[in-house]
Amino acid sequence: MALHLGRGVITAGPGVRFARAGGLWRVTRPWHPGLRPFLRSYAGYWDAATSPYQVRLVPTGSAVVVISLAEPFAQVRRLGLPGEGSGRIGSLVVGLEDRPTLAGHPGGQEAIRLELTPLGAYRLFAIPMGELTNHVVELHHILGPAAAVLVQRLAATRDWAERFDLLDAALLARLDIGPDPAPEVGHAYRLLVGTAGTIPIARISAEVGWSKSYLIRRFTQQIGLTPKTYGRVMRFHRAMGMLTRGGASLADTSAVCGYYDQAHLNREFRALAGTTPGRMLRARRVEGALTL
Structure with a gap:
């Protein structure tokens, strides 16, 4: 070809x-x-x-x-x-x-x-x-x-x-x-991904058998973000996916994705994407990039 x-x-x-x-x-x-x-x-x-x-x-x-x-x-x-x-x-x-x-x-x-x-x-x-x-x-x-x-x-x-x-x-x-990540970090990561960031950090700590502070330190070292911040990113992507597919209101998306309310959802979109949910959905997207 x-x-x-x-x-x-x-x-x-x-x-x-x-x-x-x-x-x-x-x-x-x-x-x-x-x-x-x-x-x-x-x-x-x-x-x-x-x-x-x-x-x-x-x-x-x-x-x-x-x-x-x-x-x-x-x-x-x-x-x-x-x-x-x-x-x-x-x-x-x-x-x-x-x-x-x-x-x-x-x-x-x-x-x-x-x-x-x-x-x-x-x-x-x-x-x-x-x-x-x-x-x-x-x-x-x-x-x-x-x-x-x-x-x-x-x-x-x-x-x-x-x-x-x-x-x-x-x-x-x-x-x-390359180095192998700690099994506990891998388990914590899979819990966050599997729950789209809604699992409490205290529960992750209990499941992996580490203290909360030790979990945060090792997770950040091998992942790059704290568990709490990585959970924010996962919730953001779940919300973006629901809105992109259509049929879900901002209020429903907020509730399903673990936000307190629609205002919380809007604040997170501004913090993580620098724009509102509505403007983001109207932008052309390719591999996580929004054409300006």
């Missing part, structure tokens, strides 16, 4: 699929079985347009890796935190977040984007995840000099099947030697 997409011919081997996603081409292939436990999303993107654009990124409860194969981002800036942002940045790692981010790009993007579960990210990055919370870091600062070589090899091939093969091999090799 070959596509003529403006900057030459892009080819794709068996199993690779191209689909339109907003203004981008989204490129996917079935995930390698060895990667599935650690991933939430894994796709390539290609944008023929060269017009600058800006998107707002909302917390996903995942860590994100973006491998830039063409134009880098012009700016990535966290809302609500001091500083002017990243400046020009190419391949990057984004830790777990509890606030929105603005990302600007000059256009002509070609990249591979991965969303990793928090425990998958802890194993892949092999550093305390709390060090990455609300931070955007160049990829080579986390994965070392080999990351730059890998990015060059990925950019040099125009065949997406080969790109996925190269990246799969690099990810599997690093995951194979």
Whole structure:
């Protein structure tokens, strides 16, 4: 399969699929079985347009890796935190977040984007995840000099099947030697995900057999957010899903997702997404990004 997409011919081997996603081409292939436990999303993107654009990124409860194969981002800036942002940045790692981010790009993007579960990210990055919370870091600062070589090899091939093969091999090799998270942290994480963040922290503490303070410390180290904050992000995503599917009022969504009332829901959307539920639902969304 070959596509003529403006900057030459892009080819794709068996199993690779191209689909339109907003203004981008989204490129996917079935995930390698060895990667599935650690991933939430894994796709390539290609944008023929060269017009600058800006998107707002909302917390996903995942860590994100973006491998830039063409134009880098012009700016990535966290809302609500001091500083002017990243400046020009190419391949990057984004830790777990509890606030929105603005990302600007000059256009002509070609990249591979991965969303990793928090425990998958802890194993892949092999550093305390709390060090990455609300931070955007160049990829080579986390994965070392080999990351730059890998990015060059990925950019040099125009065949997406080969790109996925190269990246799969690099990810599997690093995951194979990465640290194992504590079983108690894994159990606490699954309880929060399984209840969409509504389980009390005291109950999690009792189930894993740790004191509340020790649970918070170890969870934050290996996940990147406190259990309470991670629960906020899970409730936000459940609420967003209910509203997106339609049929649920703001009052019903508030009650089901564990908010005190509709005003509480609105405050959480402003804190985590920087906008109201209504405005967020009217925005075009691709992989957690809202087009501004």
